[in-house]
Amino acid sequence: MNTPANHPASTPAGASASVAGFAAANLSRATGAGLDPHEYLRVTGELADLDHWGEAFMRAARAHLARAERAAGAISAGEHFRTAARWFHVATLGPGPDGALAAAEADAAMGRALDLLEPGARRIEGPNFTGWLRGPAAAPATVVVVPGLDSGKEEFHDLIDALLRRGMAVFAMDGPGQGVRAATTTVRADYHQVIGQVADALGVAEVGLVGLSLGGYYVAESAAREPRVAAAVTVSGPFRLRWDDLPHPVRDLLSRRAGGEAAARRFAGQVDLSALAPRITCPLLVVDGGQDVIPGVTDGESLARLARHGQYVRVPHGDHLLGNARPDWLPAAADWMSAALTKPAPPAPPR
Template sequence: MPTPFFRQPGVLADFIAQNRSRTYGAGLDPYAYERVTSRLTDLMDWPGAFIGEGRRQLADGERFEASGAVRSAGEAYRRAARWFHCAVLLPHPDREEAAHAARQADRAMDRALALLEPDAVRVEDDSYAGRLRGIAHAGRGVAVVVPGLDSSKEEFHDLADALLARGVAVFAMDGPGQGVRAATTTVDADYHHVMARVVDALHARLGGPVPIAVVGLSLGGYYAAWSAAHEPRIGAAVTVSGPYRLTGWDDTVPFVRETLALRSGSERAGREFVARVDLREAAKRIGVPLLVVDGADDVIPGVENGAGLAAAAPYGEYLSVPGGDHLLGNVRERWLPVVGDWIAERLRGAVS
């Protein structure tokens, strides 16, 4: 049954508008997005519409692969992964369908990389899953990309590509309550425990320690900053649209409350999680370079943006991008090269 979020007046048009730049930033074709969303008459039908488009892209990939067009097949599978991921951007009560879409996104990206980047390797345990790409450059350092509350490793392709182009290996991951792990785990405010296992696994895979940077987006920005404060093997961190703190459960909008209740397992657990998302004390412990990026127009009730984090961290830098919205999908050229260069420079400095 529709929840309070879905029963808000005008919610369909608002949700389509609010996710336009985000989905563009995730790599969806803008005309395809308009075509798919223009057919919707009820937001409850969003997952099915996006899954349907994902299946069409998947079928294209299979036809290309059968004909020997490997590049075209891999690109189609990658597009399919994006559509399947974007099917789960809302707190839909059908969690089986959401889990199915997340699995399809995961599998489609595996198929894409098998064709386009056969050296990519999967690294995972019960709490996280991810892919290590650009392994030939891993000696120079690895950037761990951490998604947010309703995101997954299939969303931030542009960021991963920008890092890879700068000679940085990338490990894009789903942690507890995220992506392909959302069906079996719940969100964890003590993300440094997850990050410690990730770093252990990367070092084991690569045959020894390598420089590690972490970049987190939206709630992933909290995870990244918290991990940098508590995991000593992280040498640099970036937050993009990340919260300095959440001011309280009742301050947040219905979308955030319902998504948190689903991703944490219950409203009570969601309330406890919100109370934990607070970097005021942890910021002082971040003893490594930290870049905090916010969109100047990113205003979400109940969320205190990152200016305070940058000011409190000993080596914090702050970039507020004029006109930028949440995740800054509408101004990518104003921050994406900056973040790519910043991480590459910090990792090179760690090697030298």
Template structure:
């Protein structure tokens, strides 16, 4: 039996993901309207995809009429709904791949209208969008690589990207192995520092950037990836983890997590092996660059040791703990997002 068939899970899943939807920029009243008719989690992808198609159609009408801002914002909203449609470990993985492609394409069309300077940046094991701030110094803008988590993608963290752009930082939001548009053709990669390194390689020589000032932000499982990159990639000058794991205990993980990892890794054995490698115990003391660990006090996921341990063991780390914050702190955006964006802007100078 799939975790989607768990009795009573539907209302709990809707409630649990409401802050995540808020953090991703979805309208919560519309979220309520989309989720209210659901009778099973199996219906989730179709309902959210329908919302994405409505916004895409609205964008296409506006674009045809020359209403560029409306078209661009509607394409961006469509990307968010298409991404949210694929959050579940749904058995139809081909449909999930189509949703990721729809989200990616909608974001491409949004950026083409709203930010013509945005560029597609892709290479071995990653694909993403580079966005530049409206103003940058003569040396060019510092760059922050944004890394998503287990079931996330580059289309989710618009609010974070906007906060960084507003402070003069360029943003490269990527999908890596097992994420977003790459989920159908690759498995999650614990050695994600190689992915970040290749992304930094791809930025070399691009106009308006200062490759001597770079940082990484990782969210959820991406927090582990960011910490791994912080330990191994010498070109990074700062790192932030948001709701990242310190280590995983497979036998303690909830079925939603184990089923998602099993699908993305390809088998239960591969998923167990992946989880066993998510452990910062030995690595934490080697992370010497400035590190901000952002945690929510209400973020308690069975089988996951939170990254608060990382803050105490990395020699140049700071902890930003928001007592009422949940996983990804969608319940507490004002309490961590401005501070985190300012912290990065200061460290990258």
């Protein structure tokens, strides 16, 4: 999941309280996605109704597009396009009909940013995914960043930058029901099929995977079933989902991304790593936040315990996605992935 457990409902009687609660719940996530916190507080502070979230954030994004068009240099223009992509992405988090348009705008703005800032970046698409491959052509390893239920390839810039700084190539993707693909596809539990397509398209013998929120399940499922996964990291990923206990906003969102409530219920029933976790033989790092408690979502401790080479990191003060605790896990996780992909894996312990 990427939607916080205390996602407030939008009601006419409590509109201002709803906006304030939703904005506060998403602050660490928005800043983790690269939004300036002062601008975020200004934009959300002017909102009177949560139903106008998407409109307000797209207006802020378009202001950055205008700055890009006026910029005197390519670097400044590219930075404004990249900032616009982040604002368009966070516009998708609110209710209302703007999600598909905002996701498409985020995708386009990020493409314009990379054209200016990283002309070597490659757009790669397949039947079930869209993404950008960044980093050196001769990188010793490739890491695929997998988003969650309502996230996309434009969100996790700090993580991607940390991996790039360590010399790895990074493929940030939208899969079924995610980002720019959400308008035309629905979520699927057999995500290893998608990762297999990605590995084929990248032309690599092995990949590392980092999955965030529901992407953590996707990564663990793929690590159990796709032999080219050489190392995996999950961040705030679910071990198991219980549909009847999930908060209503999460159920509503999952229903939209699955194509209806019945499909969402079936999908949630498939999100269970009990049988798959022991099949994960590659190095696995599982990161959870101690303050990340969502009804109906079992955290990753069991995943780390059952996997053959699982390691577990719990940051007591971390929230969902640990956006309020990045120094406590992100640099170490990037170092861990770099080492896992460039050093031989330890022998499997006797079973």
